[in-house]
Amino acid sequence: MSEPTTLLQAKQLSVIRGNRTLVDRADLTVHAGEIVTLIGPNGAGKTTLVRALLGLMSFNSGELVQQPGLRIGYMPQKLHIDPSLPLTVKRFLALGGSKLNAITDALSRTGAHHLLEQHLQALSGGETQRVLLARALLRNPQLLVLDEPVQGVDVAGQAALYTLINELRHELGCGVLLISHDLHLVMANTDTVVCLNGHVCCQGHPSQVTVDPAYLELFGHRAEAHIALYTHHHDHAHDECGELHHDHKDHPPHA
Known part of the structure; x- marks a missing residue:
């Protein structure tokens, strides 16, 4: 059986800010x-x-191989949206230039297709996370x-x-x-x-x-x-x- 494809590999990666080591020689694949x-x-x-x-x-030392x-599709920890900004899920997902058919397909994959016309501020925590996951999928990520x-x-x-x-x-x-x-x-x-x-x-x-x-x-x-x-x-x-x-x-x- 062939070896799985390595997508990302960190070798002895360190992140230092000021006199504080935030990450010390981390390996991750x-x-x-x-x-x-x-x-x-x-x-x-x-x-x-x-x-x-x-x-x-x-990072300050180590090696990063991609x-x-x-x-890469990235889903951030939090979504910060001005509550006074009227932004629907459809408009939010279109901000990156994605077409409507791609948006509806991504929402369907995450079980959130019914939220297309909903305002972001009205979503529950679970609904917001599914929309953010759909956003990450729009990049057709590896x-x-x-x-x-x-x-x-x-x-x-x-x-x-x-x-x-x-x-x-x-x-x-x-x-x-x-x-x-x-x-x-x-x-x-x-x-x-x-x-x-x-x-x-x-x-x-x-x-x-x-x-x-x-x-x-x-x-x-x-x-x-x-x-x-x-x-x-x-x-x-x-x-x-x-x-x-x-x-x-x-x-x-x-x-």
């Missing part, structure tokens, strides 16, 4: 068709690292970068959004880099977890990371509670090194 979830507490440097990966801010011509995609969404809506993201990566064959400080639900919808707290504490398949001493020390009782919730439904098995084996007859799924 995203392949096509893979969901990589970056987790960590508030202030861990997650958004800083992602902004450096996207070229939105400079697939040539890589198309890589989706989603910064806290379920922020402001209730628990049921969070589960639905993570399921949708999982479906989109299979449908589009794109890689997904997902940033979150939550542990539940995230673990069941990802292939690789990168735990960041200024530096990369640990990374690997969720079943490996959730028993890593660095992870347990960082998240404490929250980690233990969420390990119990973690179930990873997949059509492959992992050996002791975390390598994938798609013939899983002799390898029951992790629970």
Whole structure:
């Protein structure tokens, strides 16, 4: 089987501002068709690292490699719209020059086609996130970068959004880099977890990371509670090194 395409790779990436190291020698790789979830507490440097990966801010040392011509769809953490500005979803999504048929197709993919004529200010948290995800899809991305995609969404809506993201990566064959400080639900919808707290504490398949001493020390009782919730439904098995084996007859799924 051929090796998966590497879309983005950071090697020993550091971001320093003033006398403060925000991200220290981080390694991170995203392949096509893979969901990589970056987790960590508030202030861990997650958004800083992602902004450096996207070229939105400079890094001080290390190496960043992108697939040539890589198309990235970015979903920001928050949408700041002046409440006095009358802006419909259709007009908002057309700001980048997208045509109506592309807009309606993207909204349909995210289950938000009925919001086309709605004003942005009238949307719920879940509806806003689906519109922002549709905006990211308008670039026909090879890589989706989603910064806290379920922020402001209730628990049921969070589960639905993570399921949708999982479906989109299979449908589009794109890689997904997902940033979150939550542990539940995230673990069941990802292939690789990168735990960041200024530096990369640990990374690997969720079943490996959730028993890593660095992870347990960082998240404490929250980690233990969420390990119990973690179930990873997949059509492959992992050996002791975390390598994938798609013939899983002799390898029951992790629970």
